[in-house]
Amino acid sequence: MHAGRRVEDLPTPAFTVDLDVVKKNAREMTERFRALGVNLRPHMKTHKTLEGGDLMTGGTRRQIVVSTLAEARFFADGGFDDILYAYPLPFDKVDECAALTERLESFHVLVDSPEALALLKRRPLHGGKHWKVWLKVDCENGRAGLRHADPAALELAQAIAAGPTELAGVYAHCGNSYHCQGVPEIQTVARTTTKQVLEFTEKLREEGVPCPVASIGSTPSCSHPVPEMAELQEVHPGNYIFYDVQQMMIGSCQLKDIAVRVLTRVIGHYPHRNQMLVDCGWTGLSLHSLGQLPTGYALVEGHPELKLVGMTQEHGRIEPVTGTLDFTQFPLGSLLALVPYHACATAAMHPTYYVHVKGQVLATWKPARGW
């Protein structure tokens, strides 16, 4: 409904997406892994939109990863297929996973426990379908997954492959790359994760359990892949469609690669406390970064001298990093652009994304929400 307007004329707070940057980010990731001969199965969790999925899959609408069943339903309804629900199978959602498996050409689930696998084995599928199951392995990330060197991981892979379930792949999320600073550190994590996953699938092969796909992912590691990653069959990054300040600080990208902003307007001047208020609170940005950036909860584009020091539900407080605020530079009603610390978290707060090219709004995207 805002197509044709300038982003400057949007009601604020407004979540804007620079389509040229998104296309560039999608294209570069695609080309990067095409060159390595590795399949890219992009993760949808950051944007959760059909349009973003189209761009990340090069229009095929095939081979995606989702983090919730709400996303799975949304993308399936939107004509996507070959969907990997890369989340430790929740015990309350087996029936819905069965329905998606029966409905789609290819729906994949993921487990990291014998209990979850047992649930699947007990749940028959109709239409000649069988469960496509990925094993989640933990390669020093420390979230979900069996540790790659734990004999239980090998046993679970064997149990999956024993049927009637199919071992569709081994999946590792190198979320520990989020603790890196700079490309060398990122590549150390990428190298270690790749090595551990491949060692695991090699062990599987030796045990007579060939695994068709070894997949790792995270935006840092996939933005700076190491040559060893050519031995993988698949990668599954997601955040790169937007990137953000966190990724910039990790070393995944530069400021020019960040596609999203939250536009906000100045709504109050409070010289006695050297602060101004803007109309973006945590409902428009989220509390990510926990305010720990030198500029607080975000970057204010073009204004490195400003710090977003705090937010309440609909108010943001901005003050200078040092010195006295020049209020004449920021009249009431004037626009500022916040560069989000964590694009996934900021996107999650917005029911509408305003997609623009060079500031001209072309479309609005509506993300999936809920579970």
Place this chain on the structure above:
Amino acid sequence: MHAGRRVEDLPTPAFTVDLDVVKKNAREMTERFRALGVNLRPHMKTHKTLEGGDLMTGGTRRQIVVSTLAEARFFADGGFDDILYAYPLPFDKVDECAALTERLESFHVLVDSPEALALLKRRPLHGGKHWKVWLKVDCENGRAGLRHADPAALELAQAIAAGPTELAGVYAHCGNSYHCQGVPEIQTVARTTTKQVLEFTEKLREEGVPCPVASIGSTPSCSHPVPEMAELQEVHPGNYIFYDVQQMMIGSCQLKDIAVRVLTRVIGHYPHRNQMLVDCGWTGLSLHSLGQLPTGYALVEGHPELKLVGMTQEHGRIEPVTGTLDFTQFPLGSLLALVPYHACATAAMHPTYYVHVKGQVLATWKPARGW
């Protein structure tokens, strides 16, 4: 679509609302201020639902406060009227405020600057309407508003009253009550805010500018009002409909008064790091509390020995406060109930609220979102 089910059978994460507790909270606040002879104009920002608004207004659907125009439109469309948009007038939203003023019997805006007032005075209204304008005063809270003792506040009130705008009221948010611990501290803030607002309206009267309404609000101060608040015409708390751990720690309420939970299921056991994972990440809870509670990001109901130490988008990590986790107590698939630190923030993450009585789901409520 889940009506008739037990909350234990809901897909997780699920935001649940105990209707009995909500009704009790609404009734107690209503009775508290009826006894004081002060009008209650409840704030909708916490729940943003028609059903919650109905309960808070005792079914009148009149006299509410909203924090966004999306809420204003939503409640107006739902048959509510006499709506106060208690937010420093955003310069991009004057036309929409005009439309709401023309459409409703009574729509109120709020300003804290001569520039905002000038915008209103320049904007004519049709249908014989005029702008009903509240002045926001800051009584040591330090967010929006002119300071109560600042001569500029008096001047702005006079300018509003000079017409064609109408001075509808003076509004102070005692958000500084959120820094309190215990009733005596809360009541000190309530007393100070009341005194300062009333001194201001008295000064106005002396200047020949009678102001019909002096209003203060915050859930802490309105949960424990001081007798002096009987001199006010109105109060405008909001969070009390749900309450939360933050309010409990401030001293506004007790655990039994907290109406909301996030239900979550155990999705993984990781004994090697003494942790389990649950299917609630920051998309289901928000990052509020910043993890600073002794139990991390929330309370786990009935399990004071557990700590929610961290969350990613869809995963929560729980470990014992001390000692070794007894995993047999928390089988995969078992349910835990998280008591949110900040109900406004947690509610904002959920497109559906599951409303129950004694665990039986009676209804789903759909909140307004966006701006």
